Amino acid sequence: MSSYLNVTQLNKSYGPTAIFQDIDFSASEGEFVTLLGPSGCGKSTLLRCLAGLTSVDSGQILLQGQDIVPLTPQKRSIGMVFQSYALFPNMTVERNVAFGLKMQKLAAAEIQRRVGEVLELVELNDYAKRYPHQLSGGQCQRVALARSLVTQPRLLLLDEPLSALDARIRRHLRDQIRRIQKELNLTTLFVTHDQEEALTLSDRIVLMNKGKIVQNGNAESLYTQPADLFAAGFIGHYNLLTAEQASLLTGERYSAQVALRPESVQFCAPQQGVPAEILGHSLLGNVIRYRVKAHDVELWVDVLNRSPDDLHPVGYQVGLLLDKLTLREVA
Ligand SMILES: Nc1ncnc2c1ncn2[C@@H]1O[C@H](COP(=O)(O)OP(=O)(O)O)[C@@H](O)[C@H]1O
Numbered sequence: 358m359s360s361y362l363n364v365t366q367l368n369k370s371y372g373p374t375a376i377f378q379d380i381d382f383s384a385s386e387g388e389f390v391t392l393l394g395p396s397g398c399g400k401s402t403l404l405r406c407l408a409g410l411t412s413v414d415s416g417q418i419l420l421q422g423q424d425i426v427p428l429t430p431q432k433r434s435i436g437m438v439f440q441s442y443a444l445f446p447n448m449t450v451e452r453n454v455a456f457g458l459k460m461q462k463l464a465a466a467e468i469q470r471r472v473g474e475v476l477e478l479v480e481l482n483d484y485a486k487r488y489p490h491q492l493s494g495g496q497c498q499r500v501a502l503a504r505s506l507v508t509q510p511r512l513l514l515l516d517e518p519l520s521a522l523d524a525r526i527r528r529h530l531r532d533q534i535r536r537i538q539k540e541l542n543l544t545t546l547f548v549t550h551d552q553e554e555a556l557t558l559s560d561r562i563v564l565m566n567k568g569k570i571v572q573n574g575n576a577e578s579l580y581t582q583p584a585d586l587f588a589a590g591f592i593g594h595y596n597l598l599t600a601e602q603a604s605l606l607t608g609e610r611y612s613a614q615v616a617l618r619p620e621s622v623q624f625c626a627p628q629q630g631v632p633a634e635i636l637g638h639s640l641l642g643n644v645i646r647y648r649v650k651a652h653d654v655e656l657w658v659d660v661l662n663r664s665p666d667d668l669h670p671v672g673y674q675v676g677l678l679l680d681k682l683t684l685r686e687v688a
């Protein structure tokens with residue numbers, strides 16, 4: 358295999374506890390790959406192993422064809438950004454960013470040039486002389502990003518870099534990271550537990566659960582073809598029906614559980630579809646998410662909020678139209 362990054366059969370345990378097992382995935386040059394999974398599934402440990410901050414028990418990490426497992430973190434040329442920024446509090450922005458280059462003993466003029474360039478890239482030139490305590494969370498994270506970028510890493514690892522920030526800043530920095538990553542054609546592994554972040558940012562998503570890779574593909578394929586029950590539950594807000602429940606609603610026979618997306622069900626007049634009753638709703642901005650009951654089966658149904666006519670009270674009788682093509686059996 359000639360991928361830029363190739364991870365094969367990677368394993369890590371702490372004592373008797375397996376943290377991750379048989380991890381296989383790759384990334385091509387310039388690709389933005391997201392490791393997505395619930396808290397505790399082993400994402401951070403995997404990133405730390407790639408960076409060399411934690412040792413692996415077995416397996417290979419090929420970066421540009423070279424196995425980096427035996428190398429110290431310094432020799433790997435990998436940049437890592439943490440959720441907690443990890444800036445030096447007693448150093449200005451400029452000196453935080455310059456730190457890695459000073460360790461490499463580069464000439465002062467070269468350091469100054471590169472620090473200037475990268476501060477421009479993250480739009481922090483005006484903050485060069487400030488200290489971390491004089492910055493917002495989003496600005497601190499941009500300093501952390503700059504500090505990684507300035508070393509011109511072969512691979513950038515981002516461990517939930519947006520999780521500590523409020524929603525508006527999070528979206529802005531997310532777009533900024535993606536823009537910079539594309540501009541530099543920097544191969545990037547981004548860790549998150551947030552499915553929306555993963556779906557909007559990534560070229561490809563590697564979905565993890567309990568230390569194993571569950572599915573690997575683009576956002577579209579993860580969303581429309583969940584590999585198993587876990588994937589169906591974690592990505593989007595699927596309705597998971599037993600085979601019997603699905604048969605009750607459609608009249609067809611199924612041999613496994615069935616996943617049905619809330620947006621794949623439409624309302625119609627009660628006599629024109631499966632009769633159902635509204636149990637409640639929540640307003641998600643442009644979408645109304647209904648809880649409905651049909652044949653004793655409870656379902657989520659998402660409806661676009663176009664006019665007051667789209668809002669139905671509890672107890673209201675509707676008909677359901679199910680698009681059978683969107684029902685998927687999952688193992
Ligand atoms: N140094 C360690 N010693 C023992 N167990 C650890 C250590 N670091 C992480 N773990 C355990 O490994 C599991 C995965 O942790 P982590 O990689 O941080 O998951 P995630 O980043 O997906 O939330 C957790 O159960 C955690 O308690």
Ligand SMILES: [Mg+2]
Binds near residue numbers: 397402517
């Ligand atoms: Mg983590």
